[in-house]
Amino acid sequence: QKEVEQDPGPLSVPEGAIVSLNCTYSNSAFQYFMWYRQYSRKGPELLMYTYSSGNKEDGRFTAQVDKSSKYISLFIRDSQPSDSATYLCAMSGGSGTYKYIFGTGTRLKVLA
Amino acid sequence: GAVVSQHPSRVICKSGTSVKIECRSLDFQATTMFWYRQFPKQSLMLMATSNEGSKATYEQGVEKDKFLINHASLTLSTLTVTSAHPEDSSFYICSAFGPGNTDTQYFGPGTRLTVL
Numbered sequence: 001q002k003e004v005e006q007d008p009g010p011l012s013v014p015e016g017a018i019v020s021l022n023c024t025y026s027n028s029a030f031q032y033f034m035w036y037r038q039y040s041r042k043g044p045e046l047l048m049y050t051y052s053s054g055n056k057e058d059g060r061f062t063a064q065v066d067k068s069s070k071y072i073s074l075f076i077r078d079s080q081p082s083d084s085a086t087y088l089c090a091m092s093g094g095s096g097t098y099k100y101i102f103g104t105g106t107r108l109k110v111l112a
Numbered sequence: 113g114a115v116v117s118q119h120p121s122r123v124i125c126k127s128g129t130s131v132k133i134e135c136r137s138l139d140f141q142a143t144t145m146f147w148y149r150q151f152p153k154q155s156l157m158l159m160a161t162s163n164e165g166s167k168a169t170y171e172q173g174v175e176k177d178k179f180l181i182n183h184a185s186l187t188l189s190t191l192t193v194t195s196a197h198p199e200d201s202s203f204y205i206c207s208a209f210g211p212g213n214t215d216t217q218y219f220g221p222g223t224r225l226t227v228l
Contacts, residue, residue, distance in 0.1 A: 043205050043219040102155045
């Protein structure tokens with residue numbers, strides 16, 4: 001079993017839809033949870049960063065962490081064609097255990 | 113957010129040659145940088161952790177003599193792929209912790225290496 005599981009997709013949605021992206025993990029030591037967006041042939045761009053459990057909102061993006069279920073989510077409201085990219089979740093144990101463990105990434109296509 | 117740059121963005125070389133890739137933190141100092149490799153449609157694989165002024169820490173299975181890392185200043189880390197072969201063709205990405213924290217990594221734009 002991988003430490004971090006993420007559905008590779010592709011996930012196709014119509015413009016304006018709410019998108020839900022998810023990752024599950026097995027290591028209860030993870031404390032920091034990140035979502036990155038990666039366009040084709042580009043480096044990952046940090047979207048959201050959450051410490052421990054809870055919700056965090058930034059514009060159209062909402063990140064949720066449920067440590068009891070070892071499950072994290074990223075919601076994108078009012079999705080746009082420009083949101084079409086691969087979304088990677090990443091996790092770490094935090095200071096002192098700084099290595100990131102990445103999910104495989106979910107390819108999202110938002111259709112105009 | 114913090115800006116990390118890489119140079120070159122793309123390189124094509126002949127088999128047997130060595131290629132150097134630079135990673136720079138543009139507006140902050142980075143004592144720790146990371147080098148990743150990414151194959152098409154796959155996630156990022158950590159190759160090594162680069163620490164300013166000391167030897168890099170390589171992940172299991174990564175040949176340190178093949179992938180030479182130098183972190184000579186607080187804003188520059190270099191990865192040299194020595195005696196490159198076609199199987200080294202990949203997308204190489206560096207990252208650094210943001211200023212003042214060791215929790216959030218900021219990534220460079222990546223370097224696509226093609227070895228003929």
